[in-house]
Amino acid sequence: MPKSGGFGEPMVFAAVMGAAAGVVHAALYFAGLRPGAGAIAALAAVFVMPVASVVFGFVVSAVLFVIWKLMGSRESFETAYRCGAYSTAISPINIALGVVPFAGAAVGAIWGAVILIAASVETHKIRVATARLVFGILCGASILLALSARIAGRAMSRRASAMRAETARMQAEAAGIQGRIRRIQASAPLPPLSTTLPALMPPGRPPAPPDGSLEDQLKNIQVLKAQTQPPPPPQNGN
Secondary structure, rough: OOOOOHHHHHHHHHHHHHHHHHHHHHHHOOEEEOOOOHHHHHHHHHHHHHHHHHHHHHHHHHHHHHHHHHOOOOOOOHHHHHHHHHHHHHHOOOOOOOOOOOHHHHHHHHHHHHHHHHHHHHHOOOHHHHHHHHHHHHHHHHHHHHHHHHHHHHHHHHHHHHHHHHHHHHHHHHHHHHHHHHHHHHHHHHOHHHHHHHOOOOOOOOOOOOOOOHHHHHHHHHHHHHHHHOOOOOOOOO
């Protein structure tokens, strides 16, 4: 790999590898081998992943540039970017390996570490032992993070399934309660107010006529409340 020559060629290479990774992702989704947010999202990956590969390529290359500088490299950022861009050649294979739980992430991380070790030794002239130590540690950390994320994702999926089942059970219980209430109301309807009001009236008070209006019934209720209230206590004079 030439150390210089501009950013255009490695950017195009990274975009092509991103598009290939997007095609693999979409193919695996439609084959039922990879979960996703839907068919539209799977097809959109074919167009989004090339852009993401180019944009994040600069971010990853900046991190690698700092790491290589700390390891003693004297190469420029352009060389670091070219190394990072051409290492995206394994992106489609990493996407394909992702269908294998746990093992896919581990194999992809180890493969990427091997490529970066080779770039460190051949391009940046760093000692083999130093390159193996640094990128071996980074590879192990990335594997642990990937496994932790996978385990956490499965735990969240199980909790979400349990919450959906509990919600469905509560909705079924609420529907059953509402059905029982409707059956009780249908079998024992409440009597009209015109028939129950006379029993509440005090002796000597004429009841409201059965066909009285709602306004008359409300007036009778107000009168009943006024008559049933206890009288105020007498006030003692000075």
